[in-house]
Amino acid sequence: MKLFTQIEKIDKSVSNIAIALGTFDGVHVGHQRIIGKTVAYAKKQQGTSAVLTFSNHPMSIIDPRHNPLQITSMQQKIDLIAEIGVDLLFFVPFTAELLKFQPRQFIQFLMQHIRPSQVVVGPNFSFGYQGKGSPDMLRVFGQEFGFAVDVHEAVFLEDRMVSSTAIRQLILEGNVELARKLLGRPLRLSGPVVSGQQRGRLLGFPTANLSLPERTAIPRDGVYAVRANIGADSYQGVANIGTNPTFSGQCRRLETHIFDFARDIYGEMISVDFLTRIRGEVTFANADQLQAQISSDIVQARRYFDHVDQTG
Missing domain, CATH: 2.40.30.30 (Riboflavin kinase-like)
Structure with missing residues (x-):
């Protein structure tokens, strides 16, 4: 896996890029399915799989008072994503500049630098200034800019939706057994x-x-x-x-x-x-x-x- 710590322009020889977008804190079972589907898309098209995620939680910039506790360290997050078989990882800081991007600006930036043909996200994915961009808006942009969009459905285990928020709360409660099931590992x-x-x-x-x-x-x-x-x-x-x-x-x-x-x-x-x-x-x-x-x-x-x- 090739690691990028800033979003760089990908050489035009790299084609059929399938990319997963998300914060992916914890790289839990739901995240693993999103990233795994991205890898499968790339293999099917004989292309390249990629993940774009952040080295800091977006809330650390959006509202530091409500910045959630991290579930995984930066190195563990990198290692877990690599284990899924990803070719390219854009592990970049979420900055005040990115925060100001309108949804269209973010998509234009993505297309200028990475040019994905397939984008995979989770059901709660948001992007752009104040999180105005939704999965439905992403589908509209996909039609306009020429990339396919797959919004992965929510994953439920033990009668609850798998989410970083739920796992974080389980950890703080000491319920490490249920947290392990939702993470897919201890x-x-x-x-x-x-x-x-x-x-x-x-x-x-x-x-x-x-x-x-x-x-x-x-x-x-x-x-x-x-x-x-x-x-x-x-x-x-x-x-x-x-x-x-x-x-x-x-x-x-x-x-x-x-x-x-x-x-x-x-x-x-x-x-x-x-x-x-x-x-x-x-x-x-x-x-x-x-x-x-x-x-x-x-x-x-x-x-x-x-x-x-x-x-x-």
Whole structure:
């Protein structure tokens, strides 16, 4: 996949471009179908598949007070789109200049630079100043400028429409199992392992500590069964999100105890996949009570993994 960080004119030798347009925060099941259909269109026409999306959420420019928390990091978003088989990714900043484009200006800009023959969008797609451009308007422009338009229908799972807004709320509630179904994969948080206060190690449960990224949807405080990914290897574990109130902590962080693992990984990049919520965060009277509860959490998490292994 070729990555562009600004919208450039595509060489005229590149033809039959099918392009998906959208914010695609989370690259959830609905987004995957839109992008997958775009790739299929391009292959059918022996053409080129493309995605135009943004490195920042449009609301960060339109109304920063209501800028939603991101579900995926920029790199994860790029990687997920690449996995679908896209040829060209325009991963560009949403700017004040783009904000001012009227719907017709946006389409003219798109045709001048990319010249798609097929445009694929979701049912809630909007474009142009104040979101005045709708899927119906896009179809009209398609007839005028000579490109086909496919508006993908809404996707429903577990009796709800799959949307970034719904997934974001599920994450904040700690419902990572349902969020996983709507995403089509587990929620993932990544970062370098940072030094902590060694309390987990002193309690007999060493942890890999990650600083929580800003402006990101983080699961509700509590304990979760997780998979920790280090390089090409994946390990079972339990993770706690919270401030560690038993020790009067103030800083919210992610602490992951990796099962059957003893290697020093300070400074290494790891990713943590959230599978199910075990319990909420609790303040214990002393370290012994906390130690006993962690042991119980680990037993519960191992039972969860055993069940998953048995049921597939």
